[in-house]
Each structure stands twice: as C-alpha cells, then as structure tokens.
Amino acid sequence: MNRPSSIVSLQNIGLRYGKGREVLRDINLDLEPGSFHFLTGPSGAGKTSLLRLLFLTKKPTRGLISMFGKDMATLSRRNMPKIRRRIGVVFQDFRLLDHLTTYENIALPLRVAGQKPKDYRDNVVELLNWVGLAEYADVYPPVLSGGEKQRVAIARAVITQPDLLLADEPTGNVDPAMALRLLRLFAELNKFGTTIVIATHDSHLIAKAKRPVLVLNDGQLEHN
Amino acid sequence: MATASKHKEPKQASGLMPRSQMPLRTLMIAMTVMCYLACLAIGALVLITRAVNDWSSDISGEVTVQIRPSDDVKMSDKLVVIADILDKTAGVSSYKILDKKAGAKLLEPWLGNADILDQLPVPRLVAVSIDQNKLPDFDKLAAELKSQVTGASLDTHRRWQAELTRMGNSLVRLGVGVLVLITISAIALVIFASRTALDANRQVVEVLHLVGASDPFIARQVQWQFLWAGLQSGLIGVLVGMATFILLGISSGGPASSGLADASYGLLIGTPEVTSVTYLLFLLVPIVATLLCLVAARLAIMRILSNAI
Numbered sequence: 001m002n003r004p005s006s007i008v009s010l011q012n013i014g015l016r017y018g019k020g021r022e023v024l025r026d027i028n029l030d031l032e033p034g035s036f037h038f039l040t041g042p043s044g045a046g047k048t049s050l051l052r053l054l055f056l057t058k059k060p061t062r063g064l065i066s067m068f069g070k071d072m073a074t075l076s077r078r079n080m081p082k083i084r085r086r087i088g089v090v091f092q093d094f095r096l097l098d099h100l101t102t103y104e105n106i107a108l109p110l111r112v113a114g115q116k117p118k119d120y121r122d123n124v125v126e127l128l129n130w131v132g133l134a135e136y137a138d139v140y141p142p143v144l145s146g147g148e149k150q151r152v153a154i155a156r157a158v159i160t161q162p163d164l165l166l167a168d169e170p171t172g173n174v175d176p177a178m179a180l181r182l183l184r185l186f187a188e189l190n191k192f193g194t195t196i197v198i199a200t201h202d203s204h205l206i207a208k209a210k211r212p213v214l215v216l217n218d219g220q221l222e223h224n
Numbered sequence: 225m226a227t228a229s230k231h232k233e234p235k236q237a238s239g240l241m242p243r244s245q246m247p248l249r250t251l252m253i254a255m256t257v258m259c260y261l262a263c264l265a266i267g268a269l270v271l272i273t274r275a276v277n278d279w280s281s282d283i284s285g286e287v288t289v290q291i292r293p294s295d296d297v298k299m300s301d302k303l304v305v306i307a308d309i310l311d312k313t314a315g316v317s318s319y320k321i322l323d324k325k326a327g328a329k330l331l332e333p334w335l336g337n338a339d340i341l342d343q344l345p346v347p348r349l350v351a352v353s354i355d356q357n358k359l360p361d362f363d364k365l366a367a368e369l370k371s372q373v374t375g376a377s378l379d380t381h382r383r384w385q386a387e388l389t390r391m392g393n394s395l396v397r398l399g400v401g402v403l404v405l406i407t408i409s410a411i412a413l414v415i416f417a418s419r420t421a422l423d424a425n426r427q428v429v430e431v432l433h434l435v436g437a438s439d440p441f442i443a444r445q446v447q448w449q450f451l452w453a454g455l456q457s458g459l460i461g462v463l464v465g466m467a468t469f470i471l472l473g474i475s476s477g478g479p480a481s482s483g484l485a486d487a488s489y490g491l492l493i494g495t496p497e498v499t500s501v502t503y504l505l506f507l508l509v510p511i512v513a514t515l516l517c518l519v520a521a522r523l524a525i526m527r528i529l530s531n532a533i
Contacts, residue, residue, distance in 0.1 A: 055434060077439070077530065085436030095431050099242040109435040111240075156435070 041216035088157035259461025276392030292375035315360030454517025458510025
C-alpha cells in the first residue's frame with residue numbers, strides 16, 4: 001500500500017533567535033494530507049515559533065522543511081506566494097487590517113489571488129453568516145470585540161479552502177459554544193481535505209475533538 | 225435572509241494600503257517645490273540660450289573699422305579710401321561712417337561731456353554690416369585697410385563673440401547641472417517616501433504576504449498612489465513656475481518693457497517660435513515627475529520587499 005506523501009515534512013529542525021539558545025530542537029514532523037492535529041504545550045515551549053516556520057515567516061537555523069513537495073530552502077521568492085495561497089493562517093493577535101471592513105478583510109485572500117468581486121461575493125456572505133457576523137459586514141475591526149475579531153480572522157483563513165490551515169489559539173477569545181461551533185467549521189473543512197494544525201491550550205476542545213495531539217515541551221516535539 | 229446576504233460590494237474597493245499612513249502630502253509638497261525649481265531652471269536655460277543667440281547674431285552681423293588720427297594724412301581722406309575699399313569688398317552689405325560726435329558719445333560714460341573730447345585724438349569708426357550668407361574675407365580686408373590707410377584697423381568682434389559663447393555655454397551647463405541635481409534629489413525623495421510608506425504599513429505588508437500577495441502586487445498598491453502624487457506635483461509646480469515668469473514680466477511693465485522682464489514675458493506670451501519650445505519643455509516637467517515617481521517608487525519598493533519575509 002502506498003503511503004500518501006506528506007503535505008508538510010520537517011526534518012531535524014532547529015531554530016534560534018539571534019545568538020540565544022535553540023527554541024526548537026530536532027523537530028521531526030510529517031503531516032499527511034487531510035490530517036487534523038492539535039499542537040499544545042506549556043507557554044514558551046515554542047508553539048508559535050513552530051507555526052511561524054510552517055507559515056513561512058521564519059527560516060529554520062538548521063534542518064529541512066518541505067511543503068507540498070517543495071523544499072523551502074530552495075524555493076524562489078517568486079514562487080513563495082503560490083505556496084502561501086495554499087495555507088490559511090489564524091493569528092493569535094488576529095492581524096486584521098483596520099482600514100478594511102469585515103467583509104473586505106474576509107475577502108482579502110481572494111482579492112489578492114486576483115478573483116473578481118462578483119465571483120467571490122456569495123462565498124464571503126455565506127461565511128459571514130456561518131461565523132455569525134452577517135450584521136457586521138460593513139463594520140471596521142476596531143469596533144469589533146475580541147471574539148468577533150477572532151471569527152473574522154478564522155473566516156479570512158478558511159475563505160480559500162486552503163490545503164493547510166494553521167491556527168494559533170483560534171478559540172482563545174470566544175465562549176465555549178462559539179469554540180465548539182468553530183471546531184465544527186474546522187472539522188467540516190478537514191472533511192473536504194484541508195490539513196489542520198491548531199495550537200491551543202484548551203484541553204476541553206482537544207478532548208472534544210478526539211484528534212492526534214502534538215506536544216511541544218522545551219522546544220522538543222512529542223507525539224501523543 | 226441575513227443582512228450580509230444583502231451586502232453590496234462597494235463600487236470602489238478600499239485601497240489595500242491606507243492613504244492616511246503614507247507620506248503622500250509631504251512627498252507632494254517636496255515634489256512640487258522640485259518641479260517649480262525645475263521649471264525656473266528650464267525657463268532660465270531658454271532665456272540664456274535665446275540671449276546668447278541674439279547677441280551672437282547681432283555681433284556677428286557687424287564689424288567695425290577703426291581709424292586713428294595721424295598728422296600726415298587728413299581723416300577725411302582716410303575715410304574716402306576706406307569707403308572705396310568697403311565698396312569693392314564682396315560680402316559687405318552696407319556701412320556707416322560715424323561722425324566725430326557719435327565717437328565722442330561712445331566715450332562719454334568714461335570721460336564725461338567735456339570739451340576736452342574735441343582736443344583728444346578720438347578715433348573715427350565705421351560700422352560695417354555684412355552679408356551673413358556671404359561672409360567677406362576678413363583677413364584680406366584687414367590687410368588691405370592696414371596697408372592703404374595709416375592707423376586703420378578692423379575689429380571683427382571675434383574675441384567678444386568667443387567669450388560670449390563660452391559664457392553662454394557655461395551658463396547652459398550650469399542650468400543642466402541644476403536640473404540633474406533636482407532630478408537626483410527628487411529620486412532620493414521618492415525612495416525615502418517609499419521606505420516610509422512601507423515602514424508605516426509594515427503590518428499590512430506582512431498580512432498581504434501571508435495571504436499570498438506577491439511583491440509586484442504589493443508594489444502596485446503603493447506605486448499608483450505615488451504616480452498620482454507625482455502628476456499633481458508636476459502640474460502644480462509648472463503652473464506656479466509659469467505664473468512666476470508671467471508675474472516677472474507684468475511686474476516690470478509688461479511686454480513693452482525691456483531686459484529680463486521682457487524676456488520672461490516673451491517666454492510664455494511671445495512669438496510661437498519661442499513659446500512652443502518653452503511650453504514643450506514645461507510640459508516635460510509633470511511627465512518626468514510622474515514617471516520618476518512611478519519608476520523610483522516601484523524599484524525602491526521591490527528592493528525593500530525582497531528583504532522582507
């Protein structure tokens with residue numbers, strides 16, 4: 001039986017900031033297409049650093065990263081956007097653009113990909129309804145609550161139905177009911193083939209989802 | 225149906241780079257000043273070139289025969305011989321023997337209007353107009369005058385003409401140098417403004433990169449705003465520059481006056497031969513400013529982004 005090739009492969013990854021100690025050490029990880037993992041660990045264990053490597057805003061100090069079959073060390077800058085368009089990212093601090101409306105923030109990846117507004121309007125509206133922000137379509141992020149911003153950030157990450165979704169504490173600012181609803185959204189996406197990695201401290205969410213858990217401890221990865 | 229289903233896409237989608245966080249106003253002010261200075265430099269260049277051409281043309285169209293008085297031959301006899309020589313010389317279209325008063329008048333600024341001039345051996349002058357299309361043989365004419373008339377000499381103004389041309393060329397080079405410096409300063413300004421624009425929008429740039437925007441896509445979000453700033457600055461700078469030349473002309477009495485005011489006025493409201501050149505050169509200012517803003521911003525942004533994540 002042919003084992004499906006990994007969508008993400010990390011081999012002997014090490015990462016240090018400046019001349020400090022390594023925050024990630026000897027990380028080996030293979031994510032198969034359509035898999036769903038939680039990433040957890042104590043604060044400062046390196047979860048956010050690992051996610052930064054995965055959404056390509058950091059380069060490892062050592063080791064090899066391969067995504068979608070491409071070696072990231074040799075990937076040209078010109079081809080980087082093609083890889084990034086296959087990845088949806090939810091940031092812990094949301095990173096919404098304050099001068100764009102909720103609608104425009106969610107539509108941003110589609111606009112960047114060159115799609116015409118009339119082609120993506122229905123998708124954006126449907127997602128706005130799904131995350132319960134239909135009434136806030138024309139509202140700017142500064143007037144939204146933390147939970148609402150969180151949902152906008154999630155909607156922006158999933159609007160393109162990415163091959164890989166990386167989320168850093170995506171339920172950190174929402175109530176348990178909304179957290180479960182968002183988990184269902186992630187599970188739904190996963191059913192359609194999106195590989196998902198969610199970094200979280202929320203043990204209830206992890207327990208509910210019954211998915212494999214990656215534990216980072218002092219920069220080293222353990223698979224549970 | 226929920227409210228969002230009625231959501232209508234705005235006709236003009238919001239710019240991905242907020243204008244409020246770009247140094248566009250500062251860039252426009254600085255670029256307008258640059259364009260205004262460029263306009264003044266161009267105007268000065270046209271004025272200098274015209275003046276040098278006019279003066280050269282005036283000087284080269286005339287030569288002077290100077291006859292110093294001597295004891296052996298009477299001046300009237302000398303003038304008769306000189307007139308004879310000039311009549312026979314090909315290329316001399318006309319000549320005018322200046323009387324003694326005219327010669328004394330030329331010395332008035334230095335010696336005053338005193339009777340002493342009558343007692344001094346003031347040379348007599350003959351102003352000779354020459355045919356520009358068929359120049360006489362000056363060396364031959366000078367030799368003939370010298371051999372046949374004691375104390376006669378020919379002044380072709382060649383030395384003055386050469387010095388005038390040299391001075392004119394130096395001023396033109398200076399003007400071109402000023403234009404080059406203005407262009408370099410403008411490029412530096414645009415590069416600095418591009419860097420400031422990206423610094424102020426660092427988070428926007430990062431998010432755009434993360435959602436898959438390419439460097440050229442991000443550069444386009446900024447460069448078109450810079451292009452507009454360049455075009456507006458160029459037009460304002462040129463209009464103010466043109467107004468300056470017109471005011472310079474009007475303030476000194478309009479087209480009837482002479483000197484710099486007349487020349488300034490003539491730049492824009494003169495003969496089509498002059499104004500067409502001026503307007504063409506002034507039109508280049510906003511075009512160059514626009515292109516400069518577009519290209520310099522694009523190159524600067526692409527270079528900065530190549531070092532980003």
